Amino acid sequence: MALSLATASFVIERDPARCIACQVCVRQCANDVHFYDADDDTVRAHDQSCVGCHRCVTLCPTQALSVRLNPLEYRPHANWGPDILRNIYKQAETGGMLLTGMGDDQPQRIYWDHMVLNASQVTNPSIDPVREPMELKTYLGAKPERLEIDDHGDGLTLRTELTPQLELDIPIMFSAMSYGSISFNACESLARAATEAGTYYNTGEGGLHPALYQYGERTIAQVASGRFGVHLDYLNAAAALEIKIGQGAKPGIGGHLPGEKVTLDISRTRMIPQGTDALSPAPHHDIYSIEDLRQLIYAIKEATHYTKPVSVKVAAVHNIAPIASGIVRAGADIVAIDGLRGGTGAAPTMVRNNVGIPIELAIAAVDARLRSEGIRHRASLVAAGSMRCSADVVKAIALGADAVYIATSALVAMGCHLCQHCYTGKCNWGIATQDPYLTKRLNPNIGAQRLANLLRAWSLEIKEMMGGMGVNSIESLRGNRDHLRGLGLNQVELDALGIKAAGM
Amino acid sequence: MSWASTENRYGDDKVFDACGLFGFMDTSGALHDGEAIVRGMSTMKERGNGLGSGYAAYGIYPDFADLYALHVMCRSEAARRDLELRLRQGWTIAHDEPIPHREVAGVLDAPILRRYFATPRGEREPGLSEEDHVVRQVMAINTERDDAFIYSSGKNMGIFKGVGHPDQIAEYYRVDEYRGYLWTAHNRFPTNTPGWWGGAHPFGLLDWTVVHNGEISSYGTNRRYMEAHGYQCTMQTDTEVIAYAADLVMRRHRLSPRVAALVFASPLWDEIAHLSPDQQQLCRAVRQTYGPLLLNGPFTVIIAREGEMLGLGDRIRLRPLAVGIKDDLLYISSELSAIHLVQPDIQYTWTPEGGQAIVGRLGQRPQPPAHVQRREPVLESELSYG
Numbered sequence: 001m002a003l004s005l006a007t008a009s010f011v012i013e014r015d016p017a018r019c020i021a022c023q024v025c026v027r028q029c030a031n032d033v034h035f036y037d038a039d040d041d042t043v044r045a046h047d048q049s050c051v052g053c054h055r056c057v058t059l060c061p062t063q064a065l066s067v068r069l070n071p072l073e074y075r076p077h078a079n080w081g082p083d084i085l086r087n088i089y090k091q092a093e094t095g096g097m098l099l100t101g102m103g104d105d106q107p108q109r110i111y112w113d114h115m116v117l118n119a120s121q122v123t124n125p126s127i128d129p130v131r132e133p134m135e136l137k138t139y140l141g142a143k144p145e146r147l148e149i150d151d152h153g154d155g156l157t158l159r160t161e162l163t164p165q166l167e168l169d170i171p172i173m174f175s176a177m178s179y180g181s182i183s184f185n186a187c188e189s190l191a192r193a194a195t196e197a198g199t200y201y202n203t204g205e206g207g208l209h210p211a212l213y214q215y216g217e218r219t220i221a222q223v224a225s226g227r228f229g230v231h232l233d234y235l236n237a238a239a240a241l242e243i244k245i246g247q248g249a250k251p252g253i254g255g256h257l258p259g260e261k262v263t264l265d266i267s268r269t270r271m272i273p274q275g276t277d278a279l280s281p282a283p284h285h286d287i288y289s290i291e292d293l294r295q296l297i298y299a300i301k302e303a304t305h306y307t308k309p310v311s312v313k314v315a316a317v318h319n320i321a322p323i324a325s326g327i328v329r330a331g332a333d334i335v336a337i338d339g340l341r342g343g344t345g346a347a348p349t350m351v352r353n354n355v356g357i358p359i360e361l362a363i364a365a366v367d368a369r370l371r372s373e374g375i376r377h378r379a380s381l382v383a384a385g386s387m388r389c390s391a392d393v394v395k396a397i398a399l400g401a402d403a404v405y406i407a408t409s410a411l412v413a414m415g416c417h418l419c420q421h422c423y424t425g426k427c428n429w430g431i432a433t434q435d436p437y438l439t440k441r442l443n444p445n446i447g448a449q450r451l452a453n454l455l456r457a458w459s460l461e462i463k464e465m466m467g468g469m470g471v472n473s474i475e476s477l478r479g480n481r482d483h484l485r486g487l488g489l490n491q492v493e494l495d496a497l498g499i500k501a502a503g504m
Numbered sequence: 505m506s507w508a509s510t511e512n513r514y515g516d517d518k519v520f521d522a523c524g525l526f527g528f529m530d531t532s533g534a535l536h537d538g539e540a541i542v543r544g545m546s547t548m549k550e551r552g553n554g555l556g557s558g559y560a561a562y563g564i565y566p567d568f569a570d571l572y573a574l575h576v577m578c579r580s581e582a583a584r585r586d587l588e589l590r591l592r593q594g595w596t597i598a599h600d601e602p603i604p605h606r607e608v609a610g611v612l613d614a615p616i617l618r619r620y621f622a623t624p625r626g627e628r629e630p631g632l633s634e635e636d637h638v639v640r641q642v643m644a645i646n647t648e649r650d651d652a653f654i655y656s657s658g659k660n661m662g663i664f665k666g667v668g669h670p671d672q673i674a675e676y677y678r679v680d681e682y683r684g685y686l687w688t689a690h691n692r693f694p695t696n697t698p699g700w701w702g703g704a705h706p707f708g709l710l711d712w713t714v715v716h717n718g719e720i721s722s723y724g725t726n727r728r729y730m731e732a733h734g735y736q737c738t739m740q741t742d743t744e745v746i747a748y749a750a751d752l753v754m755r756r757h758r759l760s761p762r763v764a765a766l767v768f769a770s771p772l773w774d775e776i777a778h779l780s781p782d783q784q785q786l787c788r789a790v791r792q793t794y795g796p797l798l799l800n801g802p803f804t805v806i807i808a809r810e811g812e813m814l815g816l817g818d819r820i821r822l823r824p825l826a827v828g829i830k831d832d833l834l835y836i837s838s839e840l841s842a843i844h845l846v847q848p849d850i851q852y853t854w855t856p857e858g859g860q861a862i863v864g865r866l867g868q869r870p871q872p873p874a875h876v877q878r879r880e881p882v883l884e885s886e887l888s889y890g
Binding site (some may be wrong): 120123125127132133135137139143144146147148149151157158160162165205211214286371373374376377381470471472473476477478479480481482483 | 526578718719721722723724725726729731732733756757758759760762763771774783785786788789790791792793794795797798800801802819822858
């Protein structure tokens with residue numbers, strides 16, 4: 001093989017005074033960065049292979065290791081940065097598409113960081129969540145426009161029947177991650193945490209492993225373009241079904257689980273031969289227009305006897321408002337929208353970083369459009385695509401979302417360090433891998449506990465911020481853009497978000 | 505550009521104010537003059553700052569009981585003539601006159617006030633009731649004109665409001681001369697708007713009136729929900745939104761006042777969990793469907809319409825509300841003092857739980873909750889001045 005022109009992204013620094021050559025790093029690194037030199041009784045490193053996942057740094061018992069960015073050796077150039085050069089070297093070597101994992105890593109504007117929240121002062125009291133009730137309960141699903149209730153003096157009788165709803169104790173769900181893209185232990189961690197926290201996790205397009213059917217009532221089962229693992233028991237096991245049209249990290253393109261990851265268990269769960277590539281087509285081959293989507297929505301509703309809400313997930317793209325309107329009119333009970341910065345197990349780098357729009361703008365546009373068409377009540381709006389903290393969640397709901405999906409934050413809670421190499425299957429944290437040597441590193445007891453802790457911590461923070469704004473129920477925050485102000489945004493952006501500038 | 509928006513000169517999200525409110529209803533339908541409401545309201549003068557007061561009275565126009573009584577305020581005589589021309593295009597006006605008033609020291613900048621007793625005529629859009637049609641007419645004028653404003657549009661009822669303390673506004677409008685079976689009153693302590701006459705309470709639409717004390721933290725959510733249902737919130741006040749929400753929920757959706765109370769101040773989920781299964785289902789459905797109309801933040805409110813009065817406080821009781829009963833009379837007040845002042849022989853008084861609806865209805869004698877004891881009259885001889 002010819003000399004690679006691509007230089008290492010990281011350098012490994014090993015403090016010889018601390019290193020005891022125990023070789024923990026050698027055993028932990030699936031990328032074979034560290035190796036033991038028996039002649040010198042020394043551990044050395046191939047810096048070139050390091051992805052910066054920090055597994056070795058975290059586990060080194062003597063804190064002998066540091067991983068640093070390789071100091072910039074290129075002549076500075078505002079247009080031709082080191083990442084761009086490295087990409088070209090790689091492609092010139094391989095002739096292939098650039099692949100990556102996780103969400104867009106480019107410095108596009110993060111609108112969350114340009115919005116600030118309100119708080120009560122003097123004219124109305126803030127509410128102390130330690131002393132007063134603070135309600136986060138959220139129901140997802142279509143709502144009727146009005147209720148009929150008879151008041152017959154000594155009691156009230158409800159005459160309107162509501163369609164099925166999902167009940168969330170906290171307006172945060174775990175977004176779609178398939179068994180295949182992540183390990184069984186990661187799936188189990190998500191399922192158990194969702195159960196404990198009173199929310200839902202999403203199977204992605206990986207089917208449902210038989211051992212996870214026990215968490216069915218906390219499961220949103222996806223029906224995606226590959227239809228992997230979709231059968232009647234699967235549909236009936238879940239609390240809700242989600243038709244996946246698109247994903248924020250890779251709008252407009254399909255998915256690809258390489259055959260080497262299709263283990264026996266995954267082949268059974270997905271109902272495909274072991275070792276074959278699992279290819280999800282870019283479009284559903286039975287959905288070429290909105291009326292086809294309607295047919296699939298109702299096929300699923302018929303199959304499940306109208307007992308479960310049906311969600312449709314799309315990527316946030318330019319015309320997201322009319323697309324969402326069409327989805328609502330096609331009969332979806334939930335519209336899930338995944339923004340530009342949403343994560344993935346594998347996507348072409350160019351697509352991940354350049355296709356779609358930020359979720360903040362998409363929520364604002366869709367919520368406003370559905371309201372102006374008078375159909376906002378006919379579906380719940382779930383926002384995805386990088387909720388990094390509880391404040392992002394509060395802002396998403398104030399913009400108009402009913403609830404949010406988190407995935408990257410959940411992975412981080414389980415140990416992910418955002419090395420963006422999920423697609424290699426060598427996740428040293430045991431998350432995005434099927435290698436049994438690696439997957440056993442994620443203990444589902446600990447994973448579930450860490451995820452539940454994260455949701456609990458965020459719910460405490462959300463309650464604190466809500467109390468400050470003087471609302472004690474999440475439905476009074478939903479779409480309440482009066483509680484948002486923009487910082488450092490131009491008027492076009494403020495108008496797109498439907499908020500005022502700070503100070504106004 | 506509406507008149508209201510020209511008064512919101514700083515472009516604030518909403519009007520910030522605190523207030524006092526008082527109302528009573530004779531459920532037998534007997535008429536009472538305005539003396540008691542003015543006295544009760546005026547004793548709570550401390551709750552306002554002179555930047556707005558007002559009264560609503562029901563049963564005051566028996567001679568025109570079947571006609572919409574449109575109370576309008578205009579910036580100029582020219583504006584009034586212009587408005588009248590427009591009204592005459594869509595309405596048959598049976599009678600019109602200046603709203604009687606007398607000059608009062610300290611009451612300034614009064615607009616031209618006139619009332620029209622009228623019936624809408626002409627084609628209505630299919631599917632629109634007469635009331636819906638009137639709502640549209642009133643909304644259109646109030647959103648389009650910056651020189652005229654319809655501030656009362658119900659039948660056999662009227663709103664009298666302006667900038668001043670409650671006693672001043674009462675005297676200006678000669679409130680004591682009207683006789684009604686249901687009265688509500690308000691004084692306000694705005695912090696961000698210079699008072700303007702249209703911005704005082706009560707707010708009205710059709711025969712709905714609302715007097716309100718509080719600042720609704722859910723205003724943005726409530727307003728956007730009402731806008732999606734065709735109501736234009738021009739006043740930037742949470743009180744206006746409550747009036748429209750009452751119209752939507754109780755008139756258009758035909759829900760009873762008790763159910764409306766479940767909408768505006770719904771029980772907490774923890775409370776719902778203790779109800780019977782079918783009541784749980786009902787309360788859950790209310791919150792699921794009408795969650796955007798939950799009024800959050802501190803408030804007490806008296807919502808009235810022909811034959812009905814609803815008093816309500818927020819779920820965690822952040823603003824005061826006192827209730828009293830004397831025979832057929834039901835009193836609702838920010839402070840108990842006003843009730844005692846106007847009705848020394850009050851039989852029952854209590855402070856309702858947060859979110860508990862106090863409903864008065866013509867022909868139904870008000871009943872106190874089971875735990876409230878009847879007050880024995882205090883005889884003069886028993887009073888000790890020790």
